[in-house]
Amino acid sequence: MNQMLKKGAATLDKLTRWAGPYASLVQLLLVGLVLLSLSRAGLVAWQWGRVSATGIVGQVMLQGVRADLILLGYFIVIPLVLAPLLAYQRTQRLWKAISVGWATFALIFIVFMELSTPQFVMQFDVRPNRLFIEYLSYPSEVIATLWNGFRIALVLGVGFTIFLGVVIYRLMRDASAHATVWRPLKMLLVWPLLVLLVAFQIRSTLSHRPANPALFALTGDSMVNSLIINSPWSVLTALNSMSDEANSSEIYGKYPHAKVVPTVKSAPWLRDLEFTSAELPTLHRQVAAMQRERPLNLVIVLEESLGATFVESLGGLPVTPELEKLKTQGWWFDQLYATGTRSVRGIEAVVAGYGPTPARSVVKLSLAQQNFYTLALGLGKQGYHTEFVYGGEAHFDNMRGFFTGNGFQKVVDRRDMTPVFEGSWGASDEDLFDKSLERLKLLHDAKKPFFSLIFTSSNHEPFQFPDGRIDLHDTAKQTVNNAVKYADYALGRFIAQAKKEAYWKDTVFLIVADHDNRVYGDSLVPIKKFHIPGLIMGADVQPKRIQTIASQIDLAPTLLSLIGVSSEHPMIGRDMARDSETPGRALIQFDNYFAWLEGPSATILRPGQTPLRGDYDYATGVMTPSTVAPDPVLVDKAMSHVLLPSILYREQRYKLPR
Template sequence: MPTEFLRLLVRRFALLLGAYLLLRLGFFALNYAVFREAPAGQVSLAFWHGFRFDVAALLLLNIPWLLLSLVPGRSQGWQRLVRAVYLLLNGFGLLLNLVDWEYFRFIGRRTSNELSTIGADVQRQAGQLLLSYWWLLLPFGALLAALWYFYPMPRAERQADEGKLQAASRKPQADGRKGRWHGKRLAAWSLQLAAIAGLTVLGIRGGLQLKPLRTGAAFVQQPAVLGHLALNSTFTFIKSLGYAAPERKNYFASPQALQAALAARPLPKRAAAPLPGRNVVVLILESFGSEYTGVENPGRRGYTPFFDSLATRGGGLLLPDHYANGRRSIEALPAVLAGLPSLMEGAFITSAFQTNKLHGLGSILARHGYQTSLFHGAQNGTMGFNTFGGMSGMQQYFGLDEYPGAAQSPDFDGHWGIFDEPYLQYFAQQLSRQQQPFFSTLFTLSAHEPFGLPARYRGKLPTGTLAIQPTIAYSDLALRRFFATARRQPWYANTLFILLADHTSQSDDPGYQNLLGEYKTPLLLFAPGQSLPALPQPRISQQADVPATVLDLLGLPAEGQLLPFGSSVFDAGTSGRAIFFSGGSYWLVHADYVTELTADNQVRLYPYRRHQLPAKPLAHPDPTKLRQYGDELKACVQFYLNGLADNRLYK
């Protein structure tokens, strides 16, 4: 293993580091809106920190190539084989990072194990995704060609010299001289091999610190959002494979101290239930962020005139300070149907905890005589919704397979499933066949990438600067026609409707381009012909409040089967809260402050302002609030992570 070989190895690895620097620059440029408030010095520091993650990711990805590089053999054929492995492995890494140039806009974080958990969904949409994002193939091809062209190969004359040297070593020599020559060569080879092995281990660990480099280490820098810039998608993807359980937390020494800090709320005690015996219909609207509504943005153009009318007419109640518990569709169902927010990197539905004991709203209502069902017009099995529906107590699941004609139907969008308008009409018909009282949830899908529309609506719906805006208008139109059909059904007047989004999506409003804005979604309760109870003001709400709110309105007991993260939005004893995990930190939203618990367990306070979060925390926060809210957030995190690990979320 001559010194020249080590130089070649270093140059080849440096070439990869250069490629990842270009990938990070592209990621920064295309997602500049996310990072624009960060000072230039902190952005530069994020790039510098990124080298640490790049080294670790590239070493992990290239272990097969490194091993092949150590095998003796200097022929041109062998070198071309080693280069082919190099290009194959790193082509995959390039592709992961290029995908996140766009995918990051939708999920607000680097890709993890989504590709392994929803791989079948991605495979079905490969053709359409390629048509939508074909331009990503241009930088991919350019970078891959650059890796091939600039990959250092041993010079032919040097290989010839080495061949002569090897031949000379085979000539008869004095035994002592030959032995000393081979001994020195073996010693040098051993030292160099040990050095390569040691540096590889050190690089993968990310340094000499006690624990190996983790994703959360990227978010210690402020503002924390720069952690996404420091990371690379190869690192987050590889680290998520084999799914390691989240680290347990032990902030509180006793269960009593934990419960006291948790600030869990029981259902309110009422003399009479506001809506006893009502049917319940939950409409989870794909990507229906608050930014697109008119009612929440006076003076700006909205794309949801019918939703706005429901929010302002009699029987409708809009909660203006509502937040999603996650940024992905797969995280919405556990929050809405079971009160389980998303407080870990992976989704609960695809995690090792998916078989844990879980009491969903469906199972609670079924015990009180409700017929329960879940509708989603996508292919059966998409994101594990059918599986989770059963786990949460939904007795029936209606997917694409149950729709008349299925994928052969003219209502099929050619990508994910059935367009919203015909599917909502189908939903209304199916509800008329349900035995009352019923509890049914529908998840729409048209306002999802690639944002397709039925042919008759193309060019006829309101447009803006974003591809999603016409599809939001289409989903709103589909809602209008659903309610027009529902009003003619005998069950309509006896039904509580709950409308909310799964998560936010594309944004062109700087006022929403911050952490809170990325989670700001609407929540609308609508009970035809009846006024709902007064809403405590101000009131923070979240998806995880839905189960408690439904039971409160129906007057049904929780029976110890509600998780402590949410509460009824009509509970006058609290101003509510919202909790989520983002950027390696845990976040707790109250009506006065937003609390951050960082990856290194620091607690920070920010003043609360609807869908807006300052770039910097308060320099001199109220120590009482800092301790109170910090302990509350720590209690939620400890209860969640340890409860999942021990399968003891319920008493």
């Protein structure tokens, strides 16, 4: 054993002696890559049936190395930052102790996490994630569970980690024994270059956004996707996201949880429904208002930042002439409100029917990355093909990871397109819609019902779009008004083409914004900037104006009813196909404020303070603070609806029964 260690250390020393004071960092990189690649190869061999079924075995290994480089880059950064302070002749011993000690710690952490992975995969079907961290809060229970249920694995895992830890330490110590210290000038001249190199190693791309775990979600199998990244990075990412989740709905004060579900279920559109599960409190049976021999297809066009600000008939600017023409051809929502100010918030509302909270959208949160209800998950169980089409990079905001883990069978993004025009955010809306038309025709020809979510991006700063398509609204080309007008042009062109296709008569289309372009105002909650357009058309949908207040969370239940799908789901939104006349409400999250809009009153919840009442004028979009205390009934509704999503998320109850 000693001989093998000496030979290994000598080899490592030869490979890295050129690195001088940075030898330990290069050794960390090389040894780390070997350990992580061997672990991934073992996991792939163990799960060969599922990995080979995806047809991307090579990508799993190759992209895995890319993910490993990112993780190791983060580990290298810490000693690298200290090098200009310590990597000199006088402090050589201290520098070696720190760099070797840190490299050893990093490698032992990697070994521990990778050895923990098989047991975790057997338990949860993914690599260690947030649950791994949460269980550390309950050491007695965890140790008892491991000792009683996984004693052999526990003993072998801990023992092997200690053994490899000793081996790694001795290897790193001996390999760095002869590392030289450069002259200060040489060390300081090389240091900036290494910083740039490691920064690129961590960023891992020249694209608009740095790589993140969602970039590696390449299949519809969450377990296979998790094999591509490594367990240390998975856990560290989950740990980082948990700091955001701490800002949950409890910031609005104490409220009895026993009142939450009954209050939510008391809504006129929910109180007479059949709730089918004690474990899943909002799961209920929805019978479609439109009974059909064969359910219709569904296409949702989620328009980036297309608020009512840009729709003349909703009190905005005259920059959406195509949408104005289309609004008379289907169900037009006069008072539809977004739930938040980010695309992922609009996604969770429109695609999952999920209400907003002060925490980040569930699209980015760890407990919602698998088996979290979405339309795709529900429709997939009804035999639909489901896919997401986006002109940019689908891993942005963790969309790819969330979608592939929750029912979307295919993701089509920029790399699947050959755009005529490409901006900072990817292919232009025209190119996106051209690809979508191609996909819809293929899906129709396959004679299987389909659900396609199309997400635009041209109306996003820096507002880049092709020349010669529109008469500019503003003199300067790259303005939000011109970008919206171009996005509207591309949308009109898409619908005109779709109408010519055979699937038009069998497909329901929803056109809706994710949010407005900028949410601002001098109100505590600028409700006017949450007002968005919404239009349902296609198939046999007859023209209609819906004037009652509606929320984005009402759209998914309505669409299920219109396409003729009766099903169980946990969504609490309103089926407008059954009742579009009863007064409605909107749920709005703005920073740490939550607004419940019902009638002329807005009940506003504030962190650590009592709720406020505002009187909202729908014609002017002005909310006036009221000196009158808010109605306790409305406060109950607001508290219940902001707490419910947090509870369902934390307890993982927003899903379908197994």
